[in-house]
Amino acid sequence: MANMTYAQAVRKVIQEEMRRDDKVFVMGEDVEKLGGVFGTTRDLYKEFGTERIRNTPISESAIVGAAVGAASAGMRPIAELMYWDFAFVAADQIFNQMCKTRYVFGGNAKLPIVLRSQQGTGRGNAATHSQSLETIFMHIPGVKVACPSTPAEAAGLLRTAIRDDNPVCFFEHKALYITKGEVPDDPEFMIPFGKADIKREGSDVTIVTNLLYVSRALEAAEELAKEGISAEVIDPRTLVPFDYDTVTESVKKTGRLVVVHEAHQNCGWGAQVIAEVSKRAFRYLDAAPIHLGAKPCPLPFNPGLEAAVIPSVKEIVDACKAAMYH
Amino acid sequence: MANMTYAQAVRKVIQEEMRRDDKVFVMGEDVEKLGGVFGTTRDLYKEFGTERIRNTPISESAIVGAAVGAASAGMRPIAELMYWDFAFVAADQIFNQMCKTRYVFGGNAKLPIVLRSQQGTGRGNAATHSQSLETIFMHIPGVKVACPSTPAEAAGLLRTAIRDDNPVCFFEHKALYITKGEVPDDPEFMIPFGKADIKREGSDVTIVTNLLYVSRALEAAEELAKEGISAEVIDPRTLVPFDYDTVTESVKKTGRLVVVHEAHQNCGWGAQVIAEVSKRAFRYLDAAPIHLGAKPCPLPFNPGLEAAVIPSVKEIVDACKAAMYH
Amino acid sequence: MIDKKTGLWIYNKMNEIRDFEETAWTLFTENKLRGSVHLYTGEEAVAASVCAQLSDEDLIASTHRGHGHCIAKGAELDRALAELMGKATGYCKGRSGSMHIADFTKGNLGANAIVGGGIPIATGGALALKMQNKPNVAVAFFGDGASNQGTFHESINMAAVWKLPCIYVVENNQFGMTVPVWQSTSVEDISVRGAAYGIPGETVDGNDVVAVYEAFARAKERALKGEGPSIIECKTYRWRGHWTGDPEVYRTREEVEDWKQNKDPIKRFREYLIKHKLATKKELDEINEAAAEKMAKAVEFAMNSPEPDPAHVLDDVFYEG
Amino acid sequence: MIDKKTGLWIYNKMNEIRDFEETAWTLFTENKLRGSVHLYTGEEAVAASVCAQLSDEDLIASTHRGHGHCIAKGAELDRALAELMGKATGYCKGRSGSMHIADFTKGNLGANAIVGGGIPIATGGALALKMQNKPNVAVAFFGDGASNQGTFHESINMAAVWKLPCIYVVENNQFGMTVPVWQSTSVEDISVRGAAYGIPGETVDGNDVVAVYEAFARAKERALKGEGPSIIECKTYRWRGHWTGDPEVYRTREEVEDWKQNKDPIKRFREYLIKHKLATKKELDEINEAAAEKMAKAVEFAMNSPEPDPAHVLDDVFYEG
């Protein structure tokens, strides 16, 4: 075990996997000398050279398309978008090409791509640099979706992603990069996709959440504990595939479900969890499931406004209480 | 009243609104001589000239971006994408620019844009020409979303869209273009946004659906009637704003909710309706709400495969029965 | 210069493509084929002359008008037609139809129903070839219309900066769907856009096998020497409507007839082969007959092939290693 | 030629911009300002020389490095700084911050945090001007990095085909974030890309007010005559890091110092004005002082302005007519 930041965990795994397999390479904007805005490839060009830590032009469609082509032809690209918000710039290559290639070509293509980026609020980046977009990647079939909330998960899920023979969209969170935690030294440490993690056990209400909101949900659970309410906090860790079993089991136990995420609430993935779990555990539900997400406006720059748009710890607490005392 | 096709209704309103307001103009691929792939602007260039019925290069980002710029500068563009699938090609201009401009600039910009296209299955267009993408436009705030399912709605909603001072994404369905119906002659005929239409009254189960699936839900309702089950079919008509009141009232009456759409089921808007209505009418629900949508794979070319991916009338019937006899 | 073997190969492929396209047309009019089908009739010289210089290790990315590329890159007519008809025996199990057809095993990265969608993918293929030190090239085929998509610009700039072995072949058939090039494109010769990337751009008569062949040979040589990409614009013309239901309001019958009568690439190349004593009439007639026979068998194969089983509709979304 | 009035206007704007940027820098280091802030220091000649030739009816679309354009297009320092600080009195009610700032009433279609995102928007502005028969132009400002985005290509092709009164001003400051132009861009002079659209492309010294002014005057004249768009590339340099936290590993101190000492656009223009007797030292010093004073007031205004009220956070998503 070593104590390191989430950003360092990402870097460590990229480095180890590039050493292990020379088909793995990194391409993206400013990944070379800068090492990315958050340092996740810092100095790697010194070890691997500028062919394998490859600065690209500011051409997101070409970046993703080149990853699709290179993967089709036997490489294992880790393509980086600087912010997930820029996925919209490359959206055709992501959703019409990368997502569909294998299926449409009758299963003959194999696309081992990791498309990495970071998202979310917390750094005053405003409307086009703060969105949480993972729901869209669940809606359009064809990619796996991983969302680590700790340094160990960043390491374990990223290694799984790199070794996966399918496109994986890897969602990091900008506010998590500086968080620290223990990460196994084992260069084979992997976290399987499709297994949720119960971040805190509880018996009264199930909170499902991801990324930055795991810590906020845990804060809320602390608050609730003071009032005698025992909240279970579940982090699905991968959204495709999604571990409904663990969530359903929990709801069968607690009878109450709150899903909270930083993604927009309207048609956010929380609604999907509510619909699916309602189907699987309807008779167990003691109260209406509650969905919290960002309000329906672009993310504003001002910190007070930004905070007003995304769910607060208090709102999570209140939602759980509402579920308890409906 | 005049009997006409859905495509003719769209054309009629474009023509009338262009006569009424010379700031309204059409831009898109092949809108001029061809009149669009489905004839919705056929021969209009003869009346309005090629400046106002404007063939564009195949440059979707520039088309949407130019609409944003032109609208910001006082015009009222009707921009056409040939298929909604191509929204991904222009996604940054749609979701990061068009959706956010007004809000981010402090409410100073006004963007009267109609972005029109058609979507869906039924013509053997396969993976990148058959998707149903309206959910994404609900998830990212900043545009209104209209989905007409009849010729009269095509006319009434489109006129409302053109006269709206906000960006409206207008979702037509390729398989509906040839359907016929009565359309009011009144050149002021408008259908307000945010008002659902009860397409069939019923008392046992509420089916919420849109576009092509309205007719399939009505077929299912016929089937169910034969077995003594009375289904209410509700078409929200606009997804932003969404008339939850009408749906909630219905569910309070029927106690059962089935949402069906051609969009992918995973994180499709049906889940949102289920989450929201569960919250509003939890105590009234006699059974778990059911969500039907396209299965998680790209839309295949073969008609039998395509049919297997999207919900069938039988699946709708079965879902309603399951809700009845859970 | 084209040698006899290559000449006959090209002549054969052109005929296979022509037969395939015209058969597809007939099947469509007979309601045996559905969907969006874009035919390559009249443009055969481009795919055939380019692919004559490619092996299975070379890569191509194709377009919505992709049957010609697919066949020239080595696909068999039978499984290709089966795919167009959505049959289980098709190259893509009936999932792709005309617009996404590919025989992946032959280095075809796929037809692409998104205009401009294949250009970055070919570029990525070239990147892989370069990183793997392979003596191969990648080719992006695309139309005049596609040359106005952002992907054109981003990809060629990237390939130029990285000196990728990628060749960008513009099939300028005068129209993007119904829009004439002058109405959509700011330059007459799209090849001049090479200047924007500091790379060679050349415009050739796309109905002249020899011209296309030689231009591509130059570009390929340059690519293999590590000098980077080139643009080759082939001026050509499609005989059929843009798609099988096209009312063709945007051009005259006379214009179409002129291209058919006076500029048919197959006829021209046939005359060239005979004139240069690379083949006899008899040899060429035999090729024509063999192609026709192959096509007839392909129709039989495709017609008699089973529909795919909907039980497997969810297979292959992900590779399950 | 630049007359006295214009010269003083430009000199004033350059100073206002410089003061604004350096103040923003200080405020950032003092933690009074947050977020992504990209400073224009060193590039002032471009925005000032271009906007000197624009009225409120002319349009611009700007970039993530947009303060300079915003001020040159008529924004007041106080409300601009308030916006950077997220205050309710800012031009965008504190919602935009640095990266999306705009004074819409002055024909500024907005800063744009998406690299290349503003280029089609300016093009659409030009389309509106043309369709409304207005005697005005639209200007797209963007960087060397943005010139590799697809939107660059799509927009300029569209503007060229439609002969729109749009002028594309490339601010080539040698880097896209940390990537030097040679590593991302296939040509040395981005203006050569005009050839791909059949339009003029010109590269000028972007730190020379007169050169930028005259090149833009030519492009504007052409646009107003209905002859279509032009590309003007202004070679310049940013003095500060790409953003306020940039470790600047990609360039040397010496290089930066050279540009500061020997190529400062303000100093150069000051000398020009004096040499050509367009202004006295005293006049110019007064301008400097006035700008500094205005800036000081702006800081006071912004610091004392209230935070926006979260109760209104959902306002303005839609226009409620």
Ligand SMILES: Cc1ncc(C[n+]2csc(CCOP(=O)(O)OP(=O)(O)O)c2C)c(N)n1
């Ligand atoms: C992104 C995108 N936009 C529009 C279309 C619709 N479309 C299909 S083919 C075509 C014309 C393409 O023209 P060109 O590139 O010249 O190829 P050609 O059909 O002439 O071979 C259009 C507009 C599409 N498939 N994809």
Ligand SMILES: Cc1ncc(C[n+]2csc(CCOP(=O)(O)OP(=O)(O)O)c2C)c(N)n1
């Ligand atoms: C689509 C997109 N990609 C990447 C970024 C991140 N980014 C912000 S500024 C920048 C560099 C832009 O370079 P250039 O266009 O030369 O402008 P400059 O910053 O030099 O003024 C990058 C990569 C972005 N904001 N948007």
Ligand SMILES: [Mg+2]
């Ligand atoms: Mg064409």
Ligand SMILES: [Mg+2]
């Ligand atoms: Mg730059």
